[in-house]
Amino acid sequence: DGGITxxxxxxxxxxxxxxxxxxxQNLNHDAMYxxxxxxxQGLRLIYxxxxxxxxxxxxxxxxxxxxxxxKESFPLTVTSAQKNPxxxxxxxSLPRGGAGNxxxxxxxxxRLTVT
Amino acid sequence: RKExxxxxxxxxxxxxxxxxxxxxxxxxxxxxxxxxxxxCRKEPKLLMSVYSSGNEDGRFTAQLNRASQYISLLIRDSxxxxxxxxxxxxxxxxxxxxxxxxxxxGTRVLVKx
Numbered sequence: 206d207g208g209i210t211x212x213x214x215x216x217x218x219x220x221x222x223x224x225x226x227x228x229x230q231n232l233n234h235d236a237m238y239x240x241x242x243x244x245x246q247g248l249r250l251i252y253x254x255x256x257x258x259x260x261x262x263x264x265x266x267x268x269x270x271x272x273x274x275x276k277e278s279f280p281l282t283v284t285s286a287q288k289n290p291x292x293x294x295x296x297x298s299l300p301r302g303g304a305g306n307x308x309x310x311x312x313x314x315x316r317l318t319v320t
Numbered sequence: 321r322k323e324x325x326x327x328x329x330x331x332x333x334x335x336x337x338x339x340x341x342x343x344x345x346x347x348x349x350x351x352x353x354x355x356x357x358x359x360c361r362k363e364p365k366l367l368m369s370v371y372s373s374g375n376e377d378g379r380f381t382a383q384l385n386r387a388s389q390y391i392s393l394l395i396r397d398s399x400x401x402x403x404x405x406x407x408x409x410x411x412x413x414x415x416x417x418x419x420x421x422x423x424x425x426g427t428r429v430l431v432k433x
Contacts, residue, residue, distance in 0.1 A: 236418060245328070247407060247425035248364070255418040295363055299419060308354060308366035309409075309421060316361075 207232040211296050211312035218290075218319050226281045226315045228296030234310070236299040237279040241265065241292045248295060254279055283317065290319045323347055324410050326424035333398045333431045340394040341427045343408030350410040350422075353391045355382055358405045358426065367393075367406070398431045405429070 209230040218224045230237065236255050240248040250263030254273040268287025273279055283290045296312040326343045333339045345353075356364035368375065370382040370391050381394040395402055405426040412420045 238421070240423070247324075247326075248423040250420075250422075253418065261418070293361075299421075308356075308369075309364075311363035311365070314363050 209296055209298055209310055209312035211294075211315050213315060214313065216315055216317045218317070220319055221285045222319075223285060224283050224290075224317065224319075226283065226294055226296075226317070228279045228281065228312055229277055230279075230296075230298045230310070230312075231277060232298055232300070232310060233276070234298035235276070235301045237273070238297045238299070238309070239263070239269075239271065239279070239281045240295045240297065242295060243292050251281065251294075283319075290317060292317060321346060322425070323422045324408060324424040326406075326408060326427045328425055329428040329430075331427065331429045333395075333402075333429060335398055335400060335431055335433050337398050338394065338396050339398060339429060340392060341406070341429075342390045342392045343424050343427075344388075344390040345408075345410045345422075346389065347410060347412055347422070348389065350412045352411040353382075353384060354409040354411070355380075355391075355393050356407040356409060356423075358407055360405075364407055395429070398429075400431050400433065403429060403431045 212227045238253040239251040252271040254260035270282045294315045297309040324345050353370040355367040357367045358364040368377045374383045379396045383392045405428045407426045408424040
């Protein structure tokens with residue numbers, strides 16, 4: 206079955222360390238997204254990519270970086286510059302043509318805790 | 321002002337009752353809308369799309385009011401399993417910049433026996 210895989214499910218890091226969250230999809234979707242969710246809050250867009258080798262900043266890109274070297278993969282690096290990195294991170298994808306007729310597909314999420 | 325706003329709740333609902341809540345959006349260029357359901361510590365899952373004429377899916381009814389820029393979700397005959405956070409999403413196609421999906425903060429619904 207096709208889907209989006211995020212790993213790991215739980216991640217613990219010390220303050221000051223960079224950490225990379227994995228997101229892989231085998232849905233052949235063109236667009237991929239990274240969202241951050243804080244407790245009791247909605248999803249906020251960090252970065253998104255419409256095609257390979259291209260990506261755009263979302264609403265809260267500071268302290269994060271991404272790459273899109275392959276269609277299937279869209280890793281997110283949380284750098285030491287991110288002031289409050291502890292959160293639930295969700296990766297999602299959309300097929301070509303957009304969300305008009307197809308929903309966002311989400312991965313299971315990575316819960317990052319930085320101490 | 322947030323682009324998509326929701327009453328965070330919680331809405332405490334007796335089992336079997338009806339509950340309804342709205343979501344307002346500020347971007348008049350938003351083209352499509354969706355309701356997602358999110359259970360605690362899980363990823364959101366699509367509940368239903370929202371069509372201009374309104375649509376129903378079993379016990380769930382969604383409405384769109386473009387003039388007043390809000391969408392609504394009504395749940396009839398609430399079940400304990402309906403307890404979740406309901407997120408509304410506004411979609412806007414931005415040409416070369418791609419698709420922008422903006423989430424509301426979610427409305428928490430607690431159905432009690």
